[in-house]
Structures are given as structure tokens and as C-alpha cells.
Amino acid sequence: MQCTQHTPIRMEDLALREQEVFSKIPGIQELLHAPAEKWNDVELHYPDAAFALMVAGHLSMGNQEQNAIHQKAYLSILEGEPIQKVRFRYDYDLEQYLERHMWD
Numbered sequence: 662m663q664c665t666q667h668t669p670i671r672m673e674d675l676a677l678r679e680q681e682v683f684s685k686i687p688g689i690q691e692l693l694h695a696p697a698e699k700w701n702d703v704e705l706h707y708p709d710a711a712f713a714l715m716v717a718g719h720l721s722m723g724n725q726e727q728n729a730i731h732q733k734a735y736l737s738i739l740e741g742e743p744i745q746k747v748r749f750r751y752d753y754d755l756e757q758y759l760e761r762h763m764w765d
Contacts, residue, residue, distance in 0.1 A: 675739070679717060682738060683717070683738075686709055687710060688706065688711070689710045692710050692711060709744040712744060713738055713744060720735055730754045730755055733750075734751040737750070
């Protein structure tokens with residue numbers, strides 16, 4: 662699901678792909694249906710699901726660099742990359758971003 666100049670990704674396609682991929686992540690349904698006061702407990706039990714939902718919820722938050730980090734992780738999840746690998750790269754990218762901007 663690579664985006665190029667010739668084949669832009671449609672939001673409808675992303676939503677369908679997200680629904681398909683996220684439904685297979687253990688704990689997604691539990692997190693989506695958990696009451697607010699239980700969310701932290703469920704999140705601890707299903708960290709991959711919590712990470713996927715966090716990334717999806719932050720696609721357009723922050724500045725351009727932060728958006729790119731979130732979008733890269735999100736698209737990697739949708740492409741079927743193992744979440745642990747995506748999370749490792751996400752943490753590294755975010756750490757690099759913070760180091761570049763710590764004195765801003």
C-alpha cells in the first residue's frame with residue numbers, strides 16, 4: 662500500500678484496510694469496548710493493540726515531522742509488518758526527533 666505520485670491512497674481504502682488489519686490484532690475489541698476507568702488495565706494486557714490505536718489516533722497531531730513518524734508506523738501496521746518491529750522503529754524515530762528538537 663505504498664503511496665506514489667501516480668497512485669494516491671484514498672481515505673476510504675485506508676479505512677477499509679485498517680478495519681481488516683486491526684480486527685486481527687489481539688485486544689483491539691477489548692480496548693474499543695473497555696470503559697474509560699478500565700482502559701489502562703486492558704492496555705497493559707494488550708500493548709500491541711494499544712500502540713496500534715494510539716498511532717491511528719495521532720495521524721494528524723503535532724507538526725509535519727511528528728505526523729510523518731505516526732503515518733510511517735500506521736502504514737507499516739497496515740502493510741502487515743509485525744507490531745513489535747513497527748514499535749521499535751517508531752520509538753527510535755521519535756527519540757531521534759526529540760533529540761533534534763530538544764532545544765527548540
